[in-house]
Amino acid sequence: MTGNLLNIPCTTLSGEQKTLADFPGKAVLVVNTASKCGFTPQYKGLEALWQQYRDQGLVILGFPCNQFGKQEPGDAAAIAEFCELNFGVTFPLFKKIEVNGSQAHPLFAALKKTAPGLLGTERIKWNFTKFLIGPDGSVKRYAPTTKPEALRADIEALLQ
Numbered sequence: 001m002t003g004n005l006l007n008i009p010c011t012t013l014s015g016e017q018k019t020l021a022d023f024p025g026k027a028v029l030v031v032n033t034a035s036k037c038g039f040t041p042q043y044k045g046l047e048a049l050w051q052q053y054r055d056q057g058l059v060i061l062g063f064p065c066n067q068f069g070k071q072e073p074g075d076a077a078a079i080a081e082f083c084e085l086n087f088g089v090t091f092p093l094f095k096k097i098e099v100n101g102s103q104a105h106p107l108f109a110a111l112k113k114t115a116p117g118l119l120g121t122e123r124i125k126w127n128f129t130k131f132l133i134g135p136d137g138s139v140k141r142y143a144p145t146t147k148p149e150a151l152r153a154d155i156e157a158l159l160q
Contacts, residue, residue: 005114005137008107010061011095013076018092020107023059025135027158029151030111032099033062034071034127035082042128043087045148049155050091056159057135060091063108065099068126072096099124115141134158 006021020028029049034040043062050060064079066072074082076095083089097105100123104112111131112122130142132154140154 005107005110005133008105008110010063010105010107013080013093013095018094020133026057026059027053027135027155028133029058029060029155030107030131030133031060031062032065032097032108032124032127032129033093034065034068035074035079036071037068037127039126039128039144040071041087042148043083043089047087047089047091049148049151053155053159054091058155058159062089062091062093063099063105064093064096065127066096067098067100071127099129111139111141115139117141117143132158 007019010018012018031046033043046060046062049058064072072079079096080093083093097108099105099108108124112124115131116122117125126144128144130146130151132140132142132151135158142151
């Protein structure tokens with residue numbers, strides 16, 4: 001993982017500062033999320049991955065985003081409550097960010113550059129785009145339509 005990617009500060013829903021450097025030797029799955037999206041049920045699959053692999057070295061980081069169809073209108077408290085009550089989410093969630101445009105969070109700007117999408121496009125197309133970062137710094141991008149359970153083989157390969 002490149003140094004600049006490791007040291008980009010991110011703020012959790014509870015206000016705590018974190019960077020990817022806080023998770024040395026871990027596989028990290030970064031996802032832009034939303035509470036009112038057709039893909040929102042993926043929270044359940046993400047939580048299942050977290051429960052299955054966290055003790056083996058997987059970290060899942062959810063980043064709420066309101067850029068796609070205004071599907072994440074809530075504040076930090078509303079987002080946390082929604083995720084916990086509806087999907088039992090216990091993996092770390094971060095403050096709402098933008099993932100595209102001039103106000104894109106630096107972590108997502110770096111991830112998009114490192115792992116472009118289809119045909120080399122950097123833009124994130126919708127909520128629940130996923131980036132799997134290996135302990136070796138490799139980054140793989142997955143489309144919003146890719147269900148969390150479809151990442152199992154790639155996650156297991158990184159955790160060995």
